[in-house]
Amino acid sequence: MTKNIQELQGIASQVRRDILRMVHGCQSGHPGGSLGCTDYIVALYFAIMKHDPSFNMDGIGEDLFFLSNGHISPVFYSVLAHAGYFDKAELKTFRKLDSRLQGHPTTHEHLPGVRVASGSLGQGLSVGIGAALSKKLNGDDRLVFTLHGDGELQEGQIWEAAMFAPHHKVDNLIVAIDVNGQQIDGPTNLVMSLGDLPAKWAAFGWEVLQIKGNDMAQVVEGIEKAISMTGHGKPVVILMQTDMGFGVDFMMGSHKWHGVAPNDAQLEQALGQLEETLGDY
Numbered sequence: 001m002t003k004n005i006q007e008l009q010g011i012a013s014q015v016r017r018d019i020l021r022m023v024h025g026c027q028s029g030h031p032g033g034s035l036g037c038t039d040y041i042v043a044l045y046f047a048i049m050k051h052d053p054s055f056n057m058d059g060i061g062e063d064l065f066f067l068s069n070g071h072i073s074p075v076f077y078s079v080l081a082h083a084g085y086f087d088k089a090e091l092k093t094f095r096k097l098d099s100r101l102q103g104h105p106t107t108h109e110h111l112p113g114v115r116v117a118s119g120s121l122g123q124g125l126s127v128g129i130g131a132a133l134s135k136k137l138n139g140d141d142r143l144v145f146t147l148h149g150d151g152e153l154q155e156g157q158i159w160e161a162a163m164f165a166p167h168h169k170v171d172n173l174i175v176a177i178d179v180n181g182q183q184i185d186g187p188t189n190l191v192m193s194l195g196d197l198p199a200k201w202a203a204f205g206w207e208v209l210q211i212k213g214n215d216m217a218q219v220v221e222g223i224e225k226a227i228s229m230t231g232h233g234k235p236v237v238i239l240m241q242t243d244m245g246f247g248v249d250f251m252m253g254s255h256k257w258h259g260v261a262p263n264d265a266q267l268e269q270a271l272g273q274l275e276e277t278l279g280d281y
């Protein structure tokens with residue numbers, strides 16, 4: 001499923017269209033972070049990870065991805081659909097009654113591609129560490145990837161896990177942080193400043209990379225570099241500088257679009273800025 005950068009950018013444009021239409025369709029959801037993280041998740045599923053859309057929960061011999069900041073489920077669902085995990089027509093059921101596409105991913109709906117319920121922030125790193133250790137115990141040489149919001153780093157469990165992973169040499173784990181500087185209540189530096197994130201992660205014993213998370217070429221290169229750093233006794237963290245709402249000019253950089261759906265006029269304006277490449281569902 002490996003694609004070149006231009007193809008990945010095309011997929012990302014379609015995914016962003018899906019995100020907007022999904023949250024508009026139910027007038028609920030989180031478009032801002034979904035749009036900002038699109039390039040990273042598209043790169044993982046279409047250029048980086050070894051994965052099987054026929055899907056089994058064990059994922060033996062596959063790379064695994066865990067979405068910790070589960071409120072950005074629209075981007076996750078869209079990518080899974082386009083990667084072949086389920087029919088993209090199902091995206092129209094997002095957040096509807098009896099849908100498998102809940103506002104935060106869950107497992108009891110048995111949606112292919114979802115291995116853990118998420119959205120209660122702070123837990124995904126612990127889950128990823130557990131999966132990575134399991135792969136080591138099973139002699140499985142594939143990697144585990146997790147994604148987190150920067151506001152999520154205000155959760156104490158993150159830092160417990162951040163201490164645990166280097167101590168136990170969990171070096172088959174690559175963690176990405178969406179550093180957009182925004183959370184639901186406002187800018188992170190006003191709600192609770194995160195301080196010097198590169199220095200903090202390095203002090204905890206992690207290999208640290210910094211990339212621009214809305215530059216597809218830099219995203220792919222950054223993940224590939226992170227992969228080259230695995231297997232040497234340390235976990236790896238990628239700090240991705242992104243814009244919340246990336247791709248839609250009136251949404252970019254504002255916490256006001258963290259969890260607000262566009263109205264009809266706003267949807268039309270936003271879709272006018274994003275090319276339809278794979279066909280709308």
